[in-house]
Amino acid sequence: MNRVSNNAIDTASTDVLVVGAGPAGLAAAVELRRLGVQRVVVAERQLEPGGIPRHSQHLGYGIRDFRRLMTGPSYARRYAKMAERSGVELRLSTTVFDAAPAANDARAVLLSTGVRERPRAARLVPGARPAGVYTTGSLQQLVMAGIAVGSWAVIVGAEHVSYSAIPTLLHGGCRPVAMVTDRPAHQTYRLLAAATAGRNGVELVVGRRVVDIAGQRRVEAVVLDDGRRIACDTVVFTGDWIPDHELARHGGLAIDCGTNGPAVDSSFRTSVAGVFAAGNLLHGAETADVCALEGRRAARSIADFLCGTDRWWPPSGPDMIVESPLLWVSPNRLSAPRAAIGSPSKATDRWRFTLRTAQDLGRRAIEVRQHGLLLWSGRPVGTASPNRSFTIASTWQRAADPDPAAPITLTVVN
Amino acid sequence: MIDDRPYDVAVIGAGVVGSAVARLLSHHRLRVVLVDSGPDVGAGTSKANTAILHTGFDATPGTIESRLVARGYALLHAYAPQVGIAIEQTGAVLVAWNDEQLAALPRLAKKAAANGYAGTELLDRAAVRALEPNLGDGVCGGLLVPDEHLIDPWSTPIAFATEAVANGVDVRLNTAIDRVSVGIDVHDLGHGIRTRFVVNAAGLHGDELHRAFGFDGFTIRPRRGELIVFDKLARPLLTRTILPVPTSATKGVLIAPTVFGNVMLGPTADDIDDRSGTGSTSSGVARLLEQGRRIMPRLLDEEVTAVYAGLRAATEHGDYQITSEPSARYVCLGGIRSTGLTSSMALAEEAVIRLGQCGLELVPKPDEALVTVRMTNLGEAFTRPYQSSGRIVCHCERVTDVEIAAACTGPLPATDIDGLRRRTRSLAGRCQGFYCTAEIVTLAARASGKSTAHWIGASG
Ligand SMILES: Cc1cc2nc3c(=O)[nH]c(=O)nc-3n(C[C@H](O)[C@H](O)[C@H](O)COP(=O)(O)OP(=O)(O)OC[C@H]3O[C@@H](n4cnc5c(N)ncnc54)[C@H](O)[C@@H]3O)c2cc1C
Ligand SMILES: Cc1cc2nc3c(=O)[nH]c(=O)nc-3n(C[C@H](O)[C@H](O)[C@H](O)COP(=O)(O)OP(=O)(O)OC[C@H]3O[C@@H](n4cnc5c(N)ncnc54)[C@H](O)[C@@H]3O)c2cc1C
Numbered sequence: 001m002n003r004v005s006n007n008a009i010d011t012a013s014t015d016v017l018v019v020g021a022g023p024a025g026l027a028a029a030v031e032l033r034r035l036g037v038q039r040v041v042v043a044e045r046q047l048e049p050g051g052i053p054r055h056s057q058h059l060g061y062g063i064r065d066f067r068r069l070m071t072g073p074s075y076a077r078r079y080a081k082m083a084e085r086s087g088v089e090l091r092l093s094t095t096v097f098d099a100a101p102a103a104n105d106a107r108a109v110l111l112s113t114g115v116r117e118r119p120r121a122a123r124l125v126p127g128a129r130p131a132g133v134y135t136t137g138s139l140q141q142l143v144m145a146g147i148a149v150g151s152w153a154v155i156v157g158a159e160h161v162s163y164s165a166i167p168t169l170l171h172g173g174c175r176p177v178a179m180v181t182d183r184p185a186h187q188t189y190r191l192l193a194a195a196t197a198g199r200n201g202v203e204l205v206v207g208r209r210v211v212d213i214a215g216q217r218r219v220e221a222v223v224l225d226d227g228r229r230i231a232c233d234t235v236v237f238t239g240d241w242i243p244d245h246e247l248a249r250h251g252g253l254a255i256d257c258g259t260n261g262p263a264v265d266s267s268f269r270t271s272v273a274g275v276f277a278a279g280n281l282l283h284g285a286e287t288a289d290v291c292a293l294e295g296r297r298a299a300r301s302i303a304d305f306l307c308g309t310d311r312w313w314p315p316s317g318p319d320m321i322v323e324s325p326l327l328w329v330s331p332n333r334l335s336a337p338r339a340a341i342g343s344p345s346k347a348t349d350r351w352r353f354t355l356r357t358a359q360d361l362g363r364r365a366i367e368v369r370q371h372g373l374l375l376w377s378g379r380p381v382g383t384a385s386p387n388r389s390f391t392i393a394s395t396w397q398r399a400a401d402p403d404p405a406a407p408i409t410l411t412v413v414n
Numbered sequence: 415m416i417d418d419r420p421y422d423v424a425v426i427g428a429g430v431v432g433s434a435v436a437r438l439l440s441h442h443r444l445r446v447v448l449v450d451s452g453p454d455v456g457a458g459t460s461k462a463n464t465a466i467l468h469t470g471f472d473a474t475p476g477t478i479e480s481r482l483v484a485r486g487y488a489l490l491h492a493y494a495p496q497v498g499i500a501i502e503q504t505g506a507v508l509v510a511w512n513d514e515q516l517a518a519l520p521r522l523a524k525k526a527a528a529n530g531y532a533g534t535e536l537l538d539r540a541a542v543r544a545l546e547p548n549l550g551d552g553v554c555g556g557l558l559v560p561d562e563h564l565i566d567p568w569s570t571p572i573a574f575a576t577e578a579v580a581n582g583v584d585v586r587l588n589t590a591i592d593r594v595s596v597g598i599d600v601h602d603l604g605h606g607i608r609t610r611f612v613v614n615a616a617g618l619h620g621d622e623l624h625r626a627f628g629f630d631g632f633t634i635r636p637r638r639g640e641l642i643v644f645d646k647l648a649r650p651l652l653t654r655t656i657l658p659v660p661t662s663a664t665k666g667v668l669i670a671p672t673v674f675g676n677v678m679l680g681p682t683a684d685d686i687d688d689r690s691g692t693g694s695t696s697s698g699v700a701r702l703l704e705q706g707r708r709i710m711p712r713l714l715d716e717e718v719t720a721v722y723a724g725l726r727a728a729t730e731h732g733d734y735q736i737t738s739e740p741s742a743r744y745v746c747l748g749g750i751r752s753t754g755l756t757s758s759m760a761l762a763e764e765a766v767i768r769l770g771q772c773g774l775e776l777v778p779k780p781d782e783a784l785v786t787v788r789m790t791n792l793g794e795a796f797t798r799p800y801q802s803s804g805r806i807v808c809h810c811e812r813v814t815d816v817e818i819a820a821a822c823t824g825p826l827p828a829t830d831i832d833g834l835r836r837r838t839r840s841l842a843g844r845c846q847g848f849y850c851t852a853e854i855v856t857l858a859a860r861a862s863g864k865s866t867a868h869w870i871g872a873s874g
Binding site (some may be wrong): 045046047093095116117118119120121122124126127128129130131132134135137138140142145146147148149209212216217218242246261285 | 643646647690693694695696698699717718719720721722790805806809812831844845846847848849851852854856857866867870871
């Protein structure tokens with residue numbers, strides 16, 4: 001087991017500051033304590049720990065980490081309890097304004113600040129600005145607080161989270177009438193679509209965009225790009241994720257131009273020494289269990305980092321660049337290996353890279369190249385279609401050249 | 415005891431102009447009422463502008479507007495820090511993108527001098543680049559206007575109106591004046607409001623009200639200005655306001671920082687017929703993005719926080735339409751198009767002088783009888799409440815629970831989410847409520863005694 005060195009000169013009072021008590025941050029904190037790290041502080045700006053799941057009253061949490069199906073609130077409570085039991089110091093109603101370890105009197109910082117959905121304005125949907133326009137995030141909080149959201153809703157988007165809005169709306173006494181997606185089909189599991197939209201008679205409108213919102217004080221209708229008007233008093237904008245990267249940006253971390261989150265290597269190291277990142281901040285919304293497992297893995301790299309007496313931080317290696325129709329890959333940079341240390345751990349190899357695409361890839365293969373040479377090629381695992389994530393192996397990493405001037409490209413084979 | 419004496423003055427319209435008038439009148443021994451059809455003060459055009467305190471360097475010399483902008487600039491510049499309205503001297507640089515525009519710059523410098531502003535400075539291409547390195551390709555030169563300021567447009571009318579209320583003015587909201595009966599001594603405005611004198615500060619409806627009093631002379635045709643507000647992460651891209659070289663038709667599209675720490679791109683200028691047409695359009699947004707891409711390409715890499723539109727009260731005339739009618743004890747502040755935030759306090763002086771000329775007896779209250787106000791600072795350049803106390807509930811804008819509660823109580827409380835936003839910045843940030851709507855609505859409901867359904871806009 002890794003032990004944190006008690007370096008006499010090092011006076012930092014916190015070993016690790018975790019920013020954000022969502023699944024990624026809490027799972028990381030628990031794992032850090034399990035690995036023997038002394039002072040693990042989790043700062044959370046909200047009143048309660050747990051992150052987004054606190055307000056997700058539907059089932060759908062905990063499959064990969066707890067091997068059972070839970071609601072969001074009980075999932076959040078479980079992590080909060082684990083954190084408390086393992087001696088994590090939780091600081092609630094505490095906003096972190098600076099990502100630098102030194103600024104926080106900490107040896108290492110883990111950013112796990114999550115993602116948000118792009119609201120209506122960020123999607124440049126024009127029109128009037130009446131009340132009744134939400135994101136799934138704000139919707140589930142309102143419904144959980146017992147606040148009446150409206151009577152009949154149009155959902156914009158048709159990915160997993162869009163379908164989670166259906167039970168949430170119904171729970172809040174609001175009838176979902178239609179879902180609108182600019183894709184030719186929905187982007188979720190057939191079963192989930194059937195159990196939510198199908199069962200409740202929610203019309204799926206495909207291949208259309210919302211181009212106007214009508215209503216002065218309260219929403220009266222949405223207007224689609226074919227001129228169709230769908231009457232409603234509520235609009236829910238779903239998905240279209242953007243990482244909460246304010247701290248990362250202010251801290252001068254290199255940002256990946258695909259994910260918009262901090263660029264990290266497969267040990268979750270960012271470009272700034274001592275700063276790690278995990279969870280949805282690194283990609284669009286994955287499920288909470290995926291984020292929690294990511295947090296756990298990040299904890300191991302942090303513990304390794306704290307073990308080294310010299311606090312060695314790898315120089316940046318090459319960026320991984322995706323080519324269209326691929327949108328992003330996470331992790332997305334390679335680090336130079338530490339020469340004398342020997343081969344990187346096998347555990348790193350088992351971790352897979354997550355990708356998203358703008359087009360359906362079907363069974364097409366992905367190629368990984370550097371210096372024009374093929375490092376790896378193979379088929380994605382998972383459904384390689386828009387608004388869903390799929391993965392590829394990471395075994396090729398060891399063969400890659402750590403020269404930062406030699407980017408690694410990921411392409412789809414035609 | 416019900417006081418059924420008529421008011422001395424009714425100010426119709428509680429935008430930044432009417433509120434400034436009411437404030438100045440409240441410094442006199444008068445019974446004043448400030449009336450607005452909307453749910454709040456400053457909820458019309460005054461909430462949707464580019465929030466620049468103009469030096470007036472580019473006004474048409476000799477106009478009323480030129481004079482009042484210069485005077486208003488000085489007054490508001492002094493008033494803002496006294497009451498805690500955020501104001502920042504960033505300066506502006508007018509950028510020429512071709513030879514024709516370059517040739518216009520010396521003329522603009524001369525015009526500025528004719529407007530009483532001597533601070534401009536001509537810059538060559540390299541100097542402009544050095545000042546604003548993120549400008550796009552093709553800069554030919556520029557004109558520096560160091561004294562242009564940014565100001566908090568939301569707090570300004572609220573401060574005026576709050577001070578007016580503190581000094582005895584009645585405020586009547588949700589009160590549309592649509593039938594007036596003009597009397598020999600007293601006008602009846604309906605809604606139980608009788609008054610000896612009237613100030614028309616009705617913005618986009620100023621001409622209608624003017625006719626209701628039996629006068630004519632200008633017609634308002636709204637000129638819509640759409641604006642895109644970019645994420646605070648864009649703020650480091652520029653240090654000062656980037657202005658285009660104005661044409662006869664419009665001041666053009668600018669890129670300006672805001673006191674809230676965002677960056678604004680706009681406004682467009684489209685003449686429309688609908689006086690309530692404050693929605694944005696896909697064509698307007700597309701045009702702005704196209705211009706923004708040219709002026710500062712990197713701006714477009716940042717997220718958009720808000721898109722909105724404001725309507726300028728444009729008329730067929732090139733100047734403000736200010737008239738007084740002693741016979742009707744009536745003063746009209748009409749056609750206050752695109753500089754009214756800057757000129758508001760000067761317009762108030764103008765109105766009060768004209769009321770005096772119309773026969774209103776103006777007895778100033780002694781200084782020690784005047785109540786002053788202190789606004790909560792909303793500007794990023796100054797200390798915000800969260801830095802000393804309270805719990806942050808709106809995380810994007812760092813607004814505390816204490817501020818929410820305070821904004822929902824007091825003499826001029828927020829009555830809806832928009833009013834709350836203008837008083838605190840809550841829900842004005844990048845997440846647009848993804849994280850905090852429920853909590854803010856709950857806090858507002860608790861503080862105000864109104865239901866959460868009211869605050870979310872689900873009912874009335
Ligand atoms: C509507 C909806 C439905 C979903 N349904 C499911 C589902 O059924 N099953 C499932 O597995 N997943 C679901 N998810 C996804 C799941 O909620 C997320 O994957 C998970 O919460 C991500 O965890 P995280 O730790 O990365 O981030 P979050 O859970 O977002 O946590 C980030 C935390 O960081 C805090 N924070 C941010 N900045 C700061 C700062 N500067 N200082 C202090 N604290 C800060 C935030 O307050 C937040 O608590 C859903 C998501 C949504 C929005
Ligand atoms: C896009 C844009 C950008 C601008 N940028 C700037 C800038 O950078 N700097 C600057 O100084 N100025 C700027 N301006 C101009 C400035 O915003 C306006 O000049 C100013 O807000 C006008 O204030 P007002 O009080 O006259 O009008 P309003 O704010 O419209 O107030 C009029 C009020 O009268 C009420 N009303 C109307 N009719 C009636 C009735 N019959 N009964 C009761 N109430 C009634 C309305 O409800 C309204 O609240 C800009 C304007 C726009 C549109």
